[in-house]
Structures are given as C-alpha cells and as structure tokens.
Amino acid sequence: MSVPLTLLGLLEREPSHGYDLKREYDTFFGRGKPLPFGQVYATLSRLARDGSVVAAEAEPGAGPDRKRYVITEQGVSEIETWLTEPVAAEPHLQTVLFVKVVLALMSGRPAERYLDTQRAEHMRRMRELTELRRGGSLVDALLADHGLFHLEADLRWIDLTTARLDALAREVGR
Amino acid sequence: MNPAPSTAGGDQARGLLEAREVSVLFGQTPALRAATMSVASGEILAVMGPSGSGKSTLLHCLAGILTPNSGEVHFAGRRIDTMSEGERSALRRDQFGFVFQFGQLVPELSAEENVALPLLLAGVRRAEALERARSWFDRLDLDGLQGRRCGELSGGQAQRIALARGLVGRPSVLFADEPTGSLDSLAGEQVMELLVASARDHQTTVVLVTHDPRVAAYADHEIIVRDGAVAFTARTPA
Numbered sequence: 001m002s003v004p005l006t007l008l009g010l011l012e013r014e015p016s017h018g019y020d021l022k023r024e025y026d027t028f029f030g031r032g033k034p035l036p037f038g039q040v041y042a043t044l045s046r047l048a049r050d051g052s053v054v055a056a057e058a059e060p061g062a063g064p065d066r067k068r069y070v071i072t073e074q075g076v077s078e079i080e081t082w083l084t085e086p087v088a089a090e091p092h093l094q095t096v097l098f099v100k101v102v103l104a105l106m107s108g109r110p111a112e113r114y115l116d117t118q119r120a121e122h123m124r125r126m127r128e129l130t131e132l133r134r135g136g137s138l139v140d141a142l143l144a145d146h147g148l149f150h151l152e153a154d155l156r157w158i159d160l161t162t163a164r165l166d167a168l169a170r171e172v173g174r
Numbered sequence: 175m176n177p178a179p180s181t182a183g184g185d186q187a188r189g190l191l192e193a194r195e196v197s198v199l200f201g202q203t204p205a206l207r208a209a210t211m212s213v214a215s216g217e218i219l220a221v222m223g224p225s226g227s228g229k230s231t232l233l234h235c236l237a238g239i240l241t242p243n244s245g246e247v248h249f250a251g252r253r254i255d256t257m258s259e260g261e262r263s264a265l266r267r268d269q270f271g272f273v274f275q276f277g278q279l280v281p282e283l284s285a286e287e288n289v290a291l292p293l294l295l296a297g298v299r300r301a302e303a304l305e306r307a308r309s310w311f312d313r314l315d316l317d318g319l320q321g322r323r324c325g326e327l328s329g330g331q332a333q334r335i336a337l338a339r340g341l342v343g344r345p346s347v348l349f350a351d352e353p354t355g356s357l358d359s360l361a362g363e364q365v366m367e368l369l370v371a372s373a374r375d376h377q378t379t380v381v382l383v384t385h386d387p388r389v390a391a392y393a394d395h396e397i398i399v400r401d402g403a404v405a406f407t408a409r410t411p412a
C-alpha cells in the first residue's frame with residue numbers, strides 16, 4: 001500500500017502536523033498496524049524534497065513535530081492522478097482500493113466513478129482470461145480459472161462498496 | 175431466417191440496436207429512467223447491474239416486447255417502439271431470438287419439436303423445420319436427446335435446447351436473459367461457450383443480461399444498469 005500518497009491525501013484535507021497525520025492514518029488505514037513515527041517523518045521529508053508538500057514552521061523550536069505540512073499544487077495533482085488510475089487487476093488489491101475510496105469520499109471526489117473504472121479494468125482482465133481459457137489447454141484453463149475466481153471476489157467487493165458508498169461517506173465524513 | 179438487414183446511413187454506425195432515453199413505469203415505480211445505450215452489429219454486449227436495477231426491462235424494450243412510456247428504440251435504422259403490435263411481433267419472429275433463465279420449453283413437445291418451434295410458428299413446413307432443428311443437436315452437444323421431453327433433461331441440457339431454439343431462426347439479434355442463472359458453473363460455462371461460438375460463427379448480435387461477471391466476461395463489452403439508468407459504459411468511443 002502506498003503510504004506517501006495516503007499521507008498526501010490526508011494532507012489535502014488540511015495542513016497537519018506529523019503526529020496528527022499518523023493518528024488519522026492509524027484510525028482509517030492502520031488496521032492494527034500503526035505507522036511508525038520514523039516512517040511518517042521520513043516520508044514527509046521525502047515528499048517535501050520532491051515538492052509535493054512544504055513544511056511551514058508553525059511554532060518556534062526545533063524538531064520535526066513542530067512543523068506543519070501543507071500540500072502543494074503538485075501534490076494535489078499527484079493525488080488526483082493516483083486516484084483516477086485503476087489499480088492493476090490483480091488479487092489482493094482491496095487495501096489500495098479501499099484507501100482510494102475513503103480518500104475520495106473525504107475530499108468529495110467521485111468515488112463511484114473510480115469504482116466503476118476499477119470494475120471495468122477487472123472486467124477487461126476477466127475477458128482476457130476467459131479468452132485464454134477458451135483457446136488453451138486444460139492447464140491454461142485451470143490457471144485462468146484461478147485468476148477469474150479472485151477477480152470475481154474483488155468485483156463482489158467493488159459492487160458491495162458501490163452500493164454502500166453513501167453510508168461509507170457518512171462514516172468517514174468529518 | 176432473414177439475413178441481417180442492411181441499412182443505409184449513419185444509424186448502423188451508431189448501433190444496430192439503440193435505446194434513447196427510454197423510461198418505463200410499472201404503476202408508480204420507475205423501472206427505467208432515461209436509459210440510453212446501443213449495441214453494434216455483431217457485438218456481444220453484457221448488460222450488468224444489481225438485481226431489480228432494470229436489466230430485464232431494458233432487454234424487453236430493446237426486443238419490442240415492452241413499449242416504453244417515453245424514449246425511443248431503434249433497430250436497424252427503424253424506430254420500433256411506435257410500431258403496431260403486429261409489426262413488432264413479426265420483427266421478433268423474423269429478426270430476434272430469445273433465451274431466458276429457465277428454458278421455458280414446452281413440456282408437451284419433444285426436444286427437437288421445441289427447437290423447431292420458432293420455425294413452425296414462422297410457417298416453415300414441418301419436415302424442413304425439424305430437419306433444421308436436428309442440425310443443432312450435434313453442434314450443441316445434444317446428440318441422442320432429440321426425442322426427449324423436458325422432464326427427461328438435465329438443467330444444462332434443457333438450457334442448450336433453449337439456446338438451439340433461440341438460434342434456429344438465424345436471428346440478427348439473440349436476447350439472453352440470465353441464460354445460465356439456473357445452472358451450476360460447469361453447465362453454465364458450456365452454455366456460454368456454445369452461445370458465444372454460435373454467435374461468432376453467424377455474426378449474431380447478442381444482448382446478454384447477467385449479474386454474473388464470469389458470464390459477462392464472455393462478452394465484448396459491458397454496460398451497467400443502476401436504478402434504471404445506464405450508469406457506466408465500458409466502451410472505447412467509436
């Protein structure tokens with residue numbers, strides 16, 4: 001899962017301190033695996049170096065915790081691009097897709113459209129595999145089937161999430 | 175029975191079959207709200223979406239079974255929603271084939287008579303109709319079942335008989351509404367294999383209603399119906 005882009009997405013809502021970002025991240029995306037402080041600050045300084053955020057010295061004093069980070073235009077457009085692109089239709093993409101959906105809802109972006117785009121990408125891959133299994137040997141067919149069943153499970157999740165977007169928006173809304 | 179009609183002008187390019195802002199009300203309940211979509215000639219299109227979203231209603235409008243409350247339906251450059259019931263039933267008989275979730279075979283008839291039925295209804299002589307019907311048994315892996323009644327067929331066999339009946343008249347468009355909905359996955363796969371192979375052989379256009387992505391993956395494209403409207407079209411713009 002993409003920690004830098006997720007932090008950027010959280011920063012887009014409002015400028016934040018590293019500590020607050022970590023807390024938000026753990027609340028929404030941590031799932032029992034909290035993000036280490038070291039990783040938060042390392043990621044933020046990399047984002048600052050690359051021009052996606054700037055560190056505003058909000059309070060006097062030293063230390064990373066005193067800095068408030070603000071997303072730049074470039075950072076916003078990186079988020080925009082990332083959210084719009086479907087994830088490669090491979091098994092176990094839920095984590096990334098879940099993050100995208102939640103961030104999209106938080107920022108008032110069209111989460112349903114992202115899910116539809118993802119759905120289309122999955123269907124495209126399923127058509128490829130279906131074609132493969134139709135033309136191929138039994139071994140090809142069995143391997144293709146394995147992929148098809150995984151993609152189908154993802155699609156069920158995508159459909160269910162699409163049907164529950166309103167409720168999810170209320171839950172993650174501020 | 176007839177070759178796909180050729181049409182002059184731009185309609186063919188836009189789609190062999192088109193729904194334009196089609197709305198349908200059942201009493202107070204809107205089943206379709208300004209649904210717009212099209213199917214190109216020779217295309218296999220999957221119509222997906224949650225149950226109750228309006229997929230079957232859309233299929234019925236496209237097939238001239240149901241007249242929409244508003245909007246237009248065009249087939250091969252002709253507007254069909256304003257046709258008389260007689261014209262539409264001739265159109266269904268001559269140009270369209272149907273397969274539904276439960277084969278809906280006629281229990282009093284043998285398997286081959288069931289397949290021959292559309293031809294018999296279209297006035298084809300009995301001997302010829304039965305001969306043409308029989309030619310499908312081999313293709314659809316049904317040999318030996320010609321004389322059976324529905325009660326003596328497995329679900330998969332009955333559904334392949336229904337498929338043969340849908341295709342026997344060489345329709346321009348085959349309408350299939352959850353054709354594998356009552357089958358296990360192996361039998362469903364066999365039906366889809368045969369449906370797709372036959373459609374490709376004869377350049378038959380297919381409107382395939384299904385909520386099952388594995389079935390939809392046999393199609394060239396998919397559209398999604400949600401709350402009576404076409405919510406998404408995964409199609410590269412022409």
Ligand SMILES: Nc1ncnc2c1ncn2[C@@H]1O[C@H](COP(=O)(O)OP(=O)(O)O)[C@@H](O)[C@H]1O
Pocket residue numbers: 200203204205223224225226227228229230231232
């Ligand atoms: N003959 C009918 N009379 C009344 N309501 C109907 C009729 N057919 C369908 N509906 C309603 O219209 C909506 C769409 O139905 P349908 O097209 O069958 O959906 P789908 O095929 O996607 O499951 C549903 O709410 C259904 O209950």
Ligand SMILES: [Mg+2]
Pocket residue numbers: 229230231351
């Ligand atoms: Mg239906």
